[in-house]
Amino acid sequence: MNERVEPVYLEEKLEEIRADGHLRYRSRSLPTWCPGCGYFSMADGLTVALNRLGLDNKDVVVVSGIGCASRFPFFVNTYGFHTLHGRVLPVATGVKIGNDALTVIAVGGDGDAFAIGAGHIPHAARRNVDMTYLVFDNGIYGLTKGQTSPTSALGFRTSSTPYENGDMPLNPLLMLLSYEASWVGQAYAGRPHHLTDMITMAIEHKGFSFLRILSPCVTFDKTDNTYRNLGMKVRDIPEDHDPSDRLAAMALAMEEDHPALGLFYREDRDTLGEVMQDAARKAQAMNLAPKGL
Amino acid sequence: MNKAGTDIQFAICGSAGDGTIAAGDIMKRAAAAMGFHVIAFDVYPPEIRGFGKCISRIRVSSEQAYSLKEQTDVFVSLNDGHAIPHVGEVRDCGAVIYDDHLIAPVPEGGHISAHVRPAQIPYGLPIRQVSEQATNSARSRNIVVLGYVAGLLDMPPEPFHKVVNQKFATKPPAVAEANIKAFDAGFEVGRKVFRLDDVEVGSAPEADRGEAVMMTGNGAIARGFLEAGIQSYFGYPITPATSIMERLAVELPKAGGRFLQTEDEISAISATIGAGFAGSRAATATSGPGLALMTEMLGLGVMAEVPAVIVCSQRGGPSTGLPTKTEQSDLNLAVFGGSGDAPRIVIAPTNVEGCYRCAGMAFEIAEAFQVPVILLIDLYLSNRYETVFPSGRNVFAPKPRQAPERREGEEYKRFALTESHISPRALPGDPDMMYTATGLEHNELGKPGDVLHMKMNAKRHEKLKPATRYPGLTTCKRFGAEGKVDVGILGWGSTFGEILEAMFEAQEEGISCSAMKVVMLSPLPEEELRAFFDDCEVVLVPELNYQGQFANLVSGALGRPVVRLDRTCATPMAVADILAEVRRLASDVNEPAHAAAGGGA
Ligand SMILES: Cc1ncc(C[n+]2csc(CCOP(=O)(O)OP(=O)(O)O)c2C)c(N)n1
Numbered sequence: 001m002n003e004r005v006e007p008v009y010l011e012e013k014l015e016e017i018r019a020d021g022h023l024r025y026r027s028r029s030l031p032t033w034c035p036g037c038g039y040f041s042m043a044d045g046l047t048v049a050l051n052r053l054g055l056d057n058k059d060v061v062v063v064s065g066i067g068c069a070s071r072f073p074f075f076v077n078t079y080g081f082h083t084l085h086g087r088v089l090p091v092a093t094g095v096k097i098g099n100d101a102l103t104v105i106a107v108g109g110d111g112d113a114f115a116i117g118a119g120h121i122p123h124a125a126r127r128n129v130d131m132t133y134l135v136f137d138n139g140i141y142g143l144t145k146g147q148t149s150p151t152s153a154l155g156f157r158t159s160s161t162p163y164e165n166g167d168m169p170l171n172p173l174l175m176l177l178s179y180e181a182s183w184v185g186q187a188y189a190g191r192p193h194h195l196t197d198m199i200t201m202a203i204e205h206k207g208f209s210f211l212r213i214l215s216p217c218v219t220f221d222k223t224d225n226t227y228r229n230l231g232m233k234v235r236d237i238p239e240d241h242d243p244s245d246r247l248a249a250m251a252l253a254m255e256e257d258h259p260a261l262g263l264f265y266r267e268d269r270d271t272l273g274e275v276m277q278d279a280a281r282k283a284q285a286m287n288l289a290p291k292g293l
Numbered sequence: 294m295n296k297a298g299t300d301i302q303f304a305i306c307g308s309a310g311d312g313t314i315a316a317g318d319i320m321k322r323a324a325a326a327m328g329f330h331v332i333a334f335d336v337y338p339p340e341i342r343g344f345g346k347c348i349s350r351i352r353v354s355s356e357q358a359y360s361l362k363e364q365t366d367v368f369v370s371l372n373d374g375h376a377i378p379h380v381g382e383v384r385d386c387g388a389v390i391y392d393d394h395l396i397a398p399v400p401e402g403g404h405i406s407a408h409v410r411p412a413q414i415p416y417g418l419p420i421r422q423v424s425e426q427a428t429n430s431a432r433s434r435n436i437v438v439l440g441y442v443a444g445l446l447d448m449p450p451e452p453f454h455k456v457v458n459q460k461f462a463t464k465p466p467a468v469a470e471a472n473i474k475a476f477d478a479g480f481e482v483g484r485k486v487f488r489l490d491d492v493e494v495g496s497a498p499e500a501d502r503g504e505a506v507m508m509t510g511n512g513a514i515a516r517g518f519l520e521a522g523i524q525s526y527f528g529y530p531i532t533p534a535t536s537i538m539e540r541l542a543v544e545l546p547k548a549g550g551r552f553l554q555t556e557d558e559i560s561a562i563s564a565t566i567g568a569g570f571a572g573s574r575a576a577t578a579t580s581g582p583g584l585a586l587m588t589e590m591l592g593l594g595v596m597a598e599v600p601a602v603i604v605c606s607q608r609g610g611p612s613t614g615l616p617t618k619t620e621q622s623d624l625n626l627a628v629f630g631g632s633g634d635a636p637r638i639v640i641a642p643t644n645v646e647g648c649y650r651c652a653g654m655a656f657e658i659a660e661a662f663q664v665p666v667i668l669l670i671d672l673y674l675s676n677r678y679e680t681v682f683p684s685g686r687n688v689f690a691p692k693p694r695q696a697p698e699r700r701e702g703e704e705y706k707r708f709a710l711t712e713s714h715i716s717p718r719a720l721p722g723d724p725d726m727m728y729t730a731t732g733l734e735h736n737e738l739g740k741p742g743d744v745l746h747m748k749m750n751a752k753r754h755e756k757l758k759p760a761t762r763y764p765g766l767t768t769c770k771r772f773g774a775e776g777k778v779d780v781g782i783l784g785w786g787s788t789f790g791e792i793l794e795a796m797f798e799a800q801e802e803g804i805s806c807s808a809m810k811v812v813m814l815s816p817l818p819e820e821e822l823r824a825f826f827d828d829c830e831v832v833l834v835p836e837l838n839y840q841g842q843f844a845n846l847v848s849g850a851l852g853r854p855v856v857r858l859d860r861t862c863a864t865p866m867a868v869a870d871i872l873a874e875v876r877r878l879a880s881d882v883n884e885p886a887h888a889a890a891g892g893g894a
């Protein structure tokens with residue numbers, strides 16, 4: 001389980017990092033996250049993934065909502081759009097439709113995704129918009145200083161649930177699997193190398209890829225999703241899991257006590273862009289008259 | 294307004310299923326094909342199924358008209374139950390056409406002939422019989438009466454034949470043939486009837502402006518968008534905007550553009566802003582309830598300086614309100630809606646031609662000022678037909694884009710403070726100018742920070758000021774008498790048609806008056822407005838809302854008093870109401886003692 005077995009020396013590591021080239025995807029702004037926040041892994045993971053895929057900075061757009069997670073675009077040296085709370089997916093859909101040549105990465109927190117923005121997820125998923133949606137799930141509202149979120153556990157005490165949270169948490173993976181997402185995976189901020197691999201795969205997927213990234217909010221959650229608790233709970237996805245088997249993926253998603261890390265489901269089908277190209281072809285062939293005369 | 298030459302209003306009334314709207318459609322297209330100006334407005338029943346009342350009203354004139362007339366010249370009933378309440382709208386010596394051989398008995402007073410005033414001229418004919426004889430079916434009654442009207446008024450049958458053939462071009466040929474038979478049968482009967490009346494269709498004006506096209510306001514907007522090279526459209530159905538979406542659903546893919554029906558209006562505007570950010574000419578269309586949902590994202594468009602075009606066709610409100618009735622009560626929402634100081638451009642065309650031109654220019658303006666542009670119309674304008682003369686060469690085609698110049702060794706300042714307050718905009722894909730757009734207040738680089746809030750706020754407001762002088766766009770215009778007048782009528786949107794008609798009538802009565810339309814509601818063309826106020830003893834503002842939203846906007850901006858004429862009658866404003874108010878104000882101006890008692894400022 002321990003990803004680092006060899007001792008690491010700072011100078012050597014720095015040299016390696018500089019040589020590897022992924023720093024050109026980091027912006028000059030220093031992340032404003034709290035020291036120790038899980039989100040640093042995501043920033044690193046995405047820049048390494050972009051470097052691996054050899055994508056040109058100018059052809060990537062990172063779109064986000066509002067929240068600590070959504071500060072992400074400022075720390076990446078690509079085009080970015082920091083939008084409104086809950087609206088990352090429709091804006092990202094517009095960006096992709098506006099210019100199909102762009103690689104579009106949508107980013108947001110669990111509140112952004114599953115509370116205020118929940119109504120948009122099924123539609124981006126079922127339309128199979130060719131983009132990657134990274135949800136940083138810390139089970140709490142970080143930016144507004146620690147209220148309960150739709151993925152907070154039962155019994156969780158926060159400033160908005162002083163008498164314990166009584167709302168059943170929802171299951172993001174199960175949601176996305178039933179929303180017809182064509183790529184569903186899970187990663188953990190405490191496993192940065194695996195996280196980077198998953199981000200890379202998610203971007204490579206043609207269609208809508210959804211990656212839930214479990215992440216501790218070290219400032220406002222001292223009891224639930226801590227590195228210690230998450231580290232003990234997570235496990236590798238079983239080796240014999242078949243990612244084309246949606247029912248098996250759903251069964252796996254329901255084992256919430258021990259979140260599995262890896263690819264749950266993948267399917268190859270037409271993207272929204274392809275559907276639109278098809279409409280353009282049919283429009284030429286059919287030459288329909290508009291309603292009326 | 295009494296015009297030289299032809300000026301006739303037809304109305305045909307029946308129940309859904311009688312082909313009322315279809316007959317009206319053929320009439321207006323045939324008249325347009327003859328070269329006349331046409332204004333038409335159909336009234337549908339609110340329910341989709343059943344036998345609700347339909348009326349199609351069509352004004353045909355050889356000179357440009359600005360609204361429907363209060364009084365109809367030729368009225369046709371296909372259903373007496375529905376038509377009886379409307380017989381009163383026929384003028385003296387006007388024709389009332391109905392079936393005088395009904396097959397079912399009617400109760401006393403149930404027959405339309407009992408409701409025709411002595412001054413009106415009844416024309417009874419066996420509509421059903423003629424239809425059955427011609428086509429073996431009573432279903433062509435609507436076409437029979439069309440032929441009858443054409444025969445009665447000596448209109449040439451050829452344009453009608455042509456339109457009928459076009460209308461049924463996708464059906465088996467027998468359908469068009471049967472309809473032409475029905476038309477000709479009606480025409481023969483009509484031709485032989487003695488015409489008591491002074492109603493006449495003269496010859497059409499010389500077609501000097503190219504070919505006329507019949508369009509609704511919504512159709513005109515879709516056409517303007519297409520000519521301007523719209524690339525993506527996102528929408529959610531809502532009356533009365535839906536037909537813009539349905540038109541673009543068919544046409545946009547043909548033109549290589551992208552069309553998406555979104556899950557709600559928030560998504561529609563979000564995707565529009567997203568596409569605009571990526572450099573695509575993107576638009577959405579909605580009505581008041583949808584615009585209310587869009588306001589937060591509109592604010593992001595303002596803050597992040599993203600071009601986008603949003604059509605709002607108003608209907609009665611608040612809330613779900615009167616979905617099938619016209620009103621002008623979303624002005625506040627369009628001009629001010631959202632959080633913070635969020636200046637945007639709001640353009641409100643006053644007729645169908647204006648819809649076409651404003652839609653054609655909306656993208657260019659949105660791009661020039663890097664801001665969302667709202668096209669504010671209403672149900673009356675969305676659905677009414679007018680003849681439009683589209684420009685032969687495409688004046689709305691996008692001009693080539695100039696990417697910002699990058700200075701070596703300098704970071705790209707997306708929100709650079711410049712003299713014009715407009716900062717050259719990079720698009721994703723442009724090399725070396727990566728930046729992040731945000732709804733947070735930001736510095737010139739686009740990085741969050743509140744230090745520059747005052748300067749950035751000024752930038753967002755000041756950059757829009759020159760929009761009121763944008764070349765090629767009429768942002769306001771004065772009609773009628775020039776110089777000093779007693780009464781000025783200030784109007785916006787669809788109501789301006791009724792205002793003009795009232796103004797011309799008042800002038801004929803010798804009242805000193807003129808009218809001004811304001812097309813750009815945000816920013817307001819303040820200088821021109823001030824000059825108008827300076828010239829008018831009193832300014833009247835008729836509009837279709839309760840609060841006098843435009844009156845508030847103008848008198849707030851100029852600090853000048855206005856007289857309000859606010860109506861929420863769920864129909865276009867009556868010309869007579871405006872005229873009565875103009876007369877009252879004119880006499881107040883000329884007899885000040887009287888004013889002290891009655892005038893309100
Ligand atoms: C319309 C609107 N409502 C509320 C807010 C306040 N708000 C900002 S972020 C946030 C929740 C953030 O939680 P999450 O999405 O989980 O992101 P995190 O900060 O945990 O990364 C809220 C409620 C807002 N910005 N806009």
Ligand code: SF4
Nearest residue numbers: 034037068142217218
């Ligand atoms: S508040 Fe929590 S989520 Fe936000 S930056 Fe700090 S640790 Fe991270």
Ligand SMILES: [Mg+2]
Nearest residue numbers: 109110140141
């Ligand atoms: Mg969160």
